[in-house]
Amino acid sequence: MGESEKFEKILLSHGSGGKLAHELVEKHFVRVFDNPLLARLDDSAVFTVSGRLAFTTDSYVVSPIFFPGGDIGKLAVCGTVNDLAMSGARPLCLSLSLIIEEGLPLSELETIVESIQSVAIEAGVTIVTGDTKVVNRGSADKIFINTAGIGIIPENVDISGSNAKPGDKVLLSGPIGDHGIAVLSQREGLSFTTRLESDCAPLNSLVAEMLNVSADIHCLRDPTRGGLATTLNELANQSTVSIRIEEEKVPVHEAVLAACEMLGLDPLYIANEGKLVAIVPAEDADKILRAMRRNRYGKEASLIGEVSANNPGRVVMKTRIGSSRIVDMLVGDPLPRIC
Amino acid sequence: MCLAIPALVKSIEDKEAEAEIGGITRRISLWLTPEAKVGDYVLIHTGYAISILDQEEAEETLKLFEEIASLGGEEV
Amino acid sequence: MRFITEFRRSDLAKGLIAQINQRSHAPARLMEFCGGHTVTIFKYGIRQTLPDNIEMVSGPGCPICVTANTDLDKAIALAKMPQVIIATFGDMLKVPGSHTTLQELKADGADVRIVYSALDAIAIAEGNPTSSIVFLGIGFETTAPTIAASVLQAEKKRISNYYVLSLHKLCPPVIRAILDSGEVEIHGLVCPGHVSVIIGSHPWDFIARDYGIPCVIAGFEPLDILQCVAMLVDQVESGRSEVEIAYRRGVRPEGNEEAIRLMEQVFEPGPAAWRGIGEVPDSGLKIRKEYQHFDAAIAFDIDPGQPYEPEGCICGDILRGIKTPPDCQLFGNACTPQYPVGPCMVSSEGTCSAYYNYGEGP
Numbered sequence: 001m002g003e004s005e006k007f008e009k010i011l012l013s014h015g016s017g018g019k020l021a022h023e024l025v026e027k028h029f030v031r032v033f034d035n036p037l038l039a040r041l042d043d044s045a046v047f048t049v050s051g052r053l054a055f056t057t058d059s060y061v062v063s064p065i066f067f068p069g070g071d072i073g074k075l076a077v078c079g080t081v082n083d084l085a086m087s088g089a090r091p092l093c094l095s096l097s098l099i100i101e102e103g104l105p106l107s108e109l110e111t112i113v114e115s116i117q118s119v120a121i122e123a124g125v126t127i128v129t130g131d132t133k134v135v136n137r138g139s140a141d142k143i144f145i146n147t148a149g150i151g152i153i154p155e156n157v158d159i160s161g162s163n164a165k166p167g168d169k170v171l172l173s174g175p176i177g178d179h180g181i182a183v184l185s186q187r188e189g190l191s192f193t194t195r196l197e198s199d200c201a202p203l204n205s206l207v208a209e210m211l212n213v214s215a216d217i218h219c220l221r222d223p224t225r226g227g228l229a230t231t232l233n234e235l236a237n238q239s240t241v242s243i244r245i246e247e248e249k250v251p252v253h254e255a256v257l258a259a260c261e262m263l264g265l266d267p268l269y270i271a272n273e274g275k276l277v278a279i280v281p282a283e284d285a286d287k288i289l290r291a292m293r294r295n296r297y298g299k300e301a302s303l304i305g306e307v308s309a310n311n312p313g314r315v316v317m318k319t320r321i322g323s324s325r326i327v328d329m330l331v332g333d334p335l336p337r338i339c
Numbered sequence: 340m341c342l343a344i345p346a347l348v349k350s351i352e353d354k355e356a357e358a359e360i361g362g363i364t365r366r367i368s369l370w371l372t373p374e375a376k377v378g379d380y381v382l383i384h385t386g387y388a389i390s391i392l393d394q395e396e397a398e399e400t401l402k403l404f405e406e407i408a409s410l411g412g413e414e415v
Numbered sequence: 416m417r418f419i420t421e422f423r424r425s426d427l428a429k430g431l432i433a434q435i436n437q438r439s440h441a442p443a444r445l446m447e448f449c450g451g452h453t454v455t456i457f458k459y460g461i462r463q464t465l466p467d468n469i470e471m472v473s474g475p476g477c478p479i480c481v482t483a484n485t486d487l488d489k490a491i492a493l494a495k496m497p498q499v500i501i502a503t504f505g506d507m508l509k510v511p512g513s514h515t516t517l518q519e520l521k522a523d524g525a526d527v528r529i530v531y532s533a534l535d536a537i538a539i540a541e542g543n544p545t546s547s548i549v550f551l552g553i554g555f556e557t558t559a560p561t562i563a564a565s566v567l568q569a570e571k572k573r574i575s576n577y578y579v580l581s582l583h584k585l586c587p588p589v590i591r592a593i594l595d596s597g598e599v600e601i602h603g604l605v606c607p608g609h610v611s612v613i614i615g616s617h618p619w620d621f622i623a624r625d626y627g628i629p630c631v632i633a634g635f636e637p638l639d640i641l642q643c644v645a646m647l648v649d650q651v652e653s654g655r656s657e658v659e660i661a662y663r664r665g666v667r668p669e670g671n672e673e674a675i676r677l678m679e680q681v682f683e684p685g686p687a688a689w690r691g692i693g694e695v696p697d698s699g700l701k702i703r704k705e706y707q708h709f710d711a712a713i714a715f716d717i718d719p720g721q722p723y724e725p726e727g728c729i730c731g732d733i734l735r736g737i738k739t740p741p742d743c744q745l746f747g748n749a750c751t752p753q754y755p756v757g758p759c760m761v762s763s764e765g766t767c768s769a770y771y772n773y774g775e776g777p
Contacts (some may be wrong), residue, residue, distance in 0.1 A: 404430060
């Protein structure tokens with residue numbers, strides 16, 4: 001039994017590069033992530049790759065770190081895997097940097113690490129390099145994670161937020177708002193209980209299946225912070241087009257609707273971590289939709305709207321009662337309200 | 340103003356209740372509606388039930404709308 | 416969701432819209448007083464569905480928007496005090512006081528917490544015995560009874576570090592003030608639904624009786640608003656002026672008597688300053704002497720400083736229904752949801768915010 005096994009909490013020494021730090025890395029990271037590149041523990045992971053690369057990074061600071069349906073570790077892998085997938089890339093490998101607040105229970109770190117490996121296996125990626133820092137109590141909120149990822153984009157795939165064309169259809173892979181509401185339900189002062197879980201999931205297999213039926217997908221984006229509304233606005237602006245969606249076609253779980261009604265929030269602005277928006281040529285929409293529905297993460301995929309040329313930059317929604325209204329980007333945080 | 344939503348009273352203990360809407364449950368106070376019973380729908384505002392929903396009136400109102408819809412009929 | 420989804424049915428909406436369009440001929444300027452109604456009207460594009468002779472104007476029914484600068488400055492002064500935790504509904508966080516917002520103060524280290532209910536504030540008080548928890552009491556008659564109940568609950572639990580800064584306001588007096596100002600001619604009033612759940616329908620009688628203006632108490636779903644408009648149109652076309660309840664599943668003529676009793680036990684009417692309107696007598700709620708140990712205004716020596724109103728902001732005129740946001744020079748350029756100047760833009764149900772966020776699409 002190594003020295004770090006005697007400790008139940010992460011200490012500053014665990015991040016200082018000394019023996020304790022080495023033990024932590026070997027017993028808790030290298031052992032779990034189990035791959036030859038990482039096991040070498042060189043300063044960089046060295047490997048050969050050919051093709052067009054996609055490269056992305058994200059930091060994760062979610063609080064609470066454990067929420068229904070996942071934890072910060074799962075989020076960190078899914079977030080970066082999904083960013084790669086949104087470029088049409090097949091994700092290859094990730095870096096993993098941890099900033100840990102001293103005092104974090106070792107058991108919590110272990111759970112997070114297991115979570116990371118579990119999702120990495122599902123997504124078919126390896127954690128090939130990493131870093132660990134430990135900071136004073138109060139200088140971080142339990143744990144912050146940064147991941148960077150590399151993926152390879154198949155030839156003849158050209159996916160970008162600026163590729164949407166008038167006449168294209170807008171597809172959504174499933175119900176919106178689950179993640180944001182699941183996390184909100186854990187926050188102090190908003191106590192409500194729900195069986196709702198975060199939708200946090202790696203979407204690269206879904207994207208691969210979509211690309212199998214059509215290499216001509218124009219845009220892919222995952223509506224994370226800011227929700228579907230913000231994502232659609234981003235795409236409309238980048239592509240200089242307008243997007244029109246129908247309220248009745250956007251799937252929302254009843255529990256999300258209920259929580260939003262209670263707190264005065266709008267599901268269109270709530271974060272998702274396992275959904276994607278696809279903008280595709282009209283003639284391919286049906287077959288892509290069918291491919292999405294065959295994947296476990298796209299079972300409730302829906303055609304929610306279309307792209308047009310007038311009023312570029314604008315997102316409009318046809319409401320349930322037949323009239324239209326503008327859907328703007330999110331400004332700031334959606335705050336629960338009484339009015 | 341005044342977001343208030345209808346929720347079903349599932350259980351009552353003293354002046355508090357568990358209320359459910361769309362699968363979400365929340366503890367609410369019955370201080371303003373002490374006569375509420377399990378099975379009632381109440382309007383919840385900031386964690387308090389402010390009224391017991393009159394289900395009959397709700398049904399009547401919807402019936403009225405349906406009559407209007409069947410008479411009106413013009414596509415707008 | 417029962418009693419929500421059914422009241423959003425598009426087939427029933429079409430029927431109501433058709434009826435309104437068939438029966439409405441006379442010009443009808445209808446004012447909705449309640450911010451929640453403003454949101455529904457914009458969210459569902461209701462104005463597009465109405466004939467041209469019907470005009471909807473928004474009144475001062477957003478309790479955030481009508482909170483006077485000085486009152487916000489008091490909350491901010493409290494937030495700066497040591498050992499004070501401010502508990503507030505989310506609505507208040509971004510509203511500009513004379514110089515800053517609670518959100519900015521929070522970023523600077525003040526302990527400001529968002530709660531969904533006054534009960535959550537009491538829980539914070541119980542969990543932080545060495546701090547004073549000041550709950551910002553905003554809202555109209557819908558919310559005031561819940562705050563009254565919270566005071567009584569705190570008393571029952573012998574909690575001595577829970578305080579309320581009462582910024583509550585009453586609707587009927589301010590509607591009277593607006594009608595008396597004669598600034599805007601309205602032909603019908605969409606009466607607040609949840610305020611009426613508490614106070615009933617009789618407090619609105621004076622509007623129909625003394626001013627000859629039709630009143631219909633409406634719920635908050637799109638079908639509720641359409642039904643209300645249809646009933647107002649009926650009154651206008653037949654020359655009647657009465658108070659009618661459209662929101663029959665929630666509102667009884669006598670209101671919620673227990674809620675009224677609790678509200679009157681803890682509060683009494685007092686003067687209140689309404690942003691853009693000024694002081695309206697007996698339009699606010701003060702904590703009664705018997706409960707003054709819960710009154711933040713008495714327990715703390717609050718110095719709000721000199722109030723400052725930003726130039727060019729016409730929130731006051733908009734709240735009184737005599738101007739619309741496009742009339743404001745700042746609207747959409749200097750004043751946006753990201754950088755709001757006045758409260759009408761900050762509050763999610765403020766008129767300016769509604770115009771900006773929902774617009775009316777093609």
